[in-house]
Amino acid sequence: MDQIYEISGIEVTSEVAPLGITIPDNISPSGYFIVGDGVITDAWLTTDFGEARGEQAAASFKLTQPTVLRPIIDDDSTVTAVGTLTYGGVERPDTEVQISVVSLDDAGAELNVIVNSPAGLLEIGGDSASVTARLVFEAMTLDTPVRQDG
Incomplete structure (x- = not known):
């Protein structure tokens, strides 16, 4: 049976000031x-x-x-998720995001993620930068609507 998790919090854990990004104290993610x-x-x-x-x-x-998460749920490994990153009004398909599971159960989930920026997106001295964050999710029941803003 599928389980839906809705994001309830995000904490950026990497230093982002050198990237030219200003992040507020309270981020309100959706997803x-x-x-x-x-x-x-x-x-x-x-x-x-x-x-x-x-x-x-x-x-x-x-x-x-x-x-596939199955191999990493019980250890400290990471997997690579592939998707489309949109930033600066530009879609960047095939962006890789590293995921490690902190916790995953019927009540919720916590994931650590590393987004390695595609070439030209976020660069410091010619090197591509990355952003690291912890994402917190609440498990949803089948009758709980999921916000889909995108």
Whole structure:
């Protein structure tokens, strides 16, 4: 049976000031992921970065390929999720996001994620940068509507 998890919180854990991004103290993300038989079958996330410039004030990620979690649920490994990252008004397909499961059960989930920016998106001295965050989700019941803003 599929389980839907809706995002309830996000904490950016990497230093983002050198990337030229201003992140407010309280981020209000929106999104969800769906897990069935140890596989993420659908996921979408969007969030605002506060006082950033113009179109760079928000980013979103939409999963485009199923991601198998089963091998990492019981250890400290990571898996790679592939999807479309939208930032600065530009879609960047085939963006890889590293996921490690902190917890995943019938009540909720916590995931650590690392978004490695595609070339030209976020660069410091010519090197691509990455953003690391912890995402907190609440499990939804079948009769709980999931917000889908994207």
